[in-house]
Amino acid sequence: MKVIVSHDIDHITVWEHLFKDTIIPKFMARMHIELFNGKIGINEYTLRWADFFKNKWQNIDELITFNNIHKVPSSFFIAVSNGVGLSYSNESALVWINQMKKRNCEIGIHGIAFDNKAEIEKELNTFLSLSGQKQCGIRMHYVRNNENTFRYFDEAGYCYDSTENSFKNPYKIGNMWEFPFQIMDGWVIEEGQRWQTRTLEQAKDTTKKLIDRAHTENLNYLGIDFHDRYFSHSFKTWVEWYMWTINYCSNQGLEFVNFTQAIQELETP
Numbered sequence: 202m203k204v205i206v207s208h209d210i211d212h213i214t215v216w217e218h219l220f221k222d223t224i225i226p227k228f229m230a231r232m233h234i235e236l237f238n239g240k241i242g243i244n245e246y247t248l249r250w251a252d253f254f255k256n257k258w259q260n261i262d263e264l265i266t267f268n269n270i271h272k273v274p275s276s277f278f279i280a281v282s283n284g285v286g287l288s289y290s291n292e293s294a295l296v297w298i299n300q301m302k303k304r305n306c307e308i309g310i311h312g313i314a315f316d317n318k319a320e321i322e323k324e325l326n327t328f329l330s331l332s333g334q335k336q337c338g339i340r341m342h343y344v345r346n347n348e349n350t351f352r353y354f355d356e357a358g359y360c361y362d363s364t365e366n367s368f369k370n371p372y373k374i375g376n377m378w379e380f381p382f383q384i385m386d387g388w389v390i391e392e393g394q395r396w397q398t399r400t401l402e403q404a405k406d407t408t409k410k411l412i413d414r415a416h417t418e419n420l421n422y423l424g425i426d427f428h429d430r431y432f433s434h435s436f437k438t439w440v441e442w443y444m445w446t447i448n449y450c451s452n453q454g455l456e457f458v459n460f461t462q463a464i465q466e467l468e469t470p
């Protein structure tokens with residue numbers, strides 16, 4: 202089994218949310234609930250205010266550096282349209298697309314449109330013209346999809362999608378590869394809540410069980426989704442969980458690949 206780690210970029214700055222969505226009040230509520238429940242300490246709480254005043258809600262460069270040191274190819278999904286609390290502009294996205302290209306990352310789209318074929322095609326075309334790439338993959342924001350979404354992706358011309366959450370090996374939908382993934386940071390740390398409910402040790406236990414299950418079910422690729430937003434000491438449990446997970450996989454002798462490398466392997470007879 203190999204591991205495909207990927208990252209969804211949900212936020213770039215704090216200000217992008219002003220007058221656009223309800224993310225800032227939700228963020229405030231969340232950090233106070235977590236402080237009063239003892240899930241975060243005063244240091245972490247203070248650092249969250251610091252991020253807020255620095256207007257910095259992404260940690261892309263820091264994450265790429267960590268990944269490089271640990272031989273994890275950096276694969277990102279970045280959005281080129283807005284919705285469900287994702288509000289950064291294409292100008293902001295382009296700054297980071299260029300930076301990620303410079304650092305040899307794999308870049309796909311963090312998709313917003315899921316039930317409208319024309320909108321899906323528009324996102325793909327916008328991304329291809331911004332990035333200069335000839336093709337790309339996608340993961341939906343909040344993994345939104347319906348019975349048509351994946352077919353629309355294939356028809357639009359995406360080469361891979363990683364939105365499905367299941368213990369299945371990659372499979373083809375038309376010409377597109379679907380890469381189901383099994384582990385997401387929020388699922389193991391929040392367990393369905395809007396704030397942190399689990400401790401680091403509990404999150405590690407859940408993760409070990411998910412990796413064991415991937416082995417038992419003979420998966421060739423284990424998919425892990427970690428949001429760059431949380432690669433910061435202001436989200437102590439999250440960053441420690443990510444570092445632990447990467448080390449745990451390395452110690453098990455698992456190799457890391459990105460989607461493009463996996464497709465090459467899958468298509469080599």
Ligand SMILES: [Zn+2]
Pocket residue numbers: 209210211311341342343
């Ligand atoms: Zn997202």
